[in-house]
Amino acid sequence: MAKRGAITFVVHLLIGIAAALVVALIWAQLHGGTLGQSLAAGCYAVGALVLLMGALGVGGMSPSGGLIETSGRIPGLKAYTQVSPGANSVSMTAILLLVGCALIGIGIALQVV
Numbered sequence: 001m002a003k004r005g006a007i008t009f010v011v012h013l014l015i016g017i018a019a020a021l022v023v024a025l026i027w028a029q030l031h032g033g034t035l036g037q038s039l040a041a042g043c044y045a046v047g048a049l050v051l052l053m054g055a056l057g058v059g060g061m062s063p064s065g066g067l068i069e070t071s072g073r074i075p076g077l078k079a080y081t082q083v084s085p086g087a088n089s090v091s092m093t094a095i096l097l098l099v100g101c102a103l104i105g106i107g108i109a110l111q112v113v
Helices: 003-031 035-056 092-112
Strands: 067-071 078-082
Touching: 003 035, 003 092, 035 092
Parallel strands: none
Antiparallel strands: 067 078
């Protein structure tokens, strides 16, 4: 995995953990369970959502893997150019799938403890 891909993975994982913590705090207030159990449920919920987004390809088309918009030669008209991915490019779909699996793994680890 490229350095940029690893940084993107860590950033998205931290965002996922923060979202799971918000879900856990709300769930703990509404349901009345412990924060650990609620955090595990939050990791499951957010992880499943991110995994679904990755499976459906919601990561979108990155500039390293397809068409990007450029300014056209005629004012007011858009033009597109094809960009081939670099040797170390990682698709956003792969990042979403990895983050989803990691969040579900964190949820499993919290259930065991």
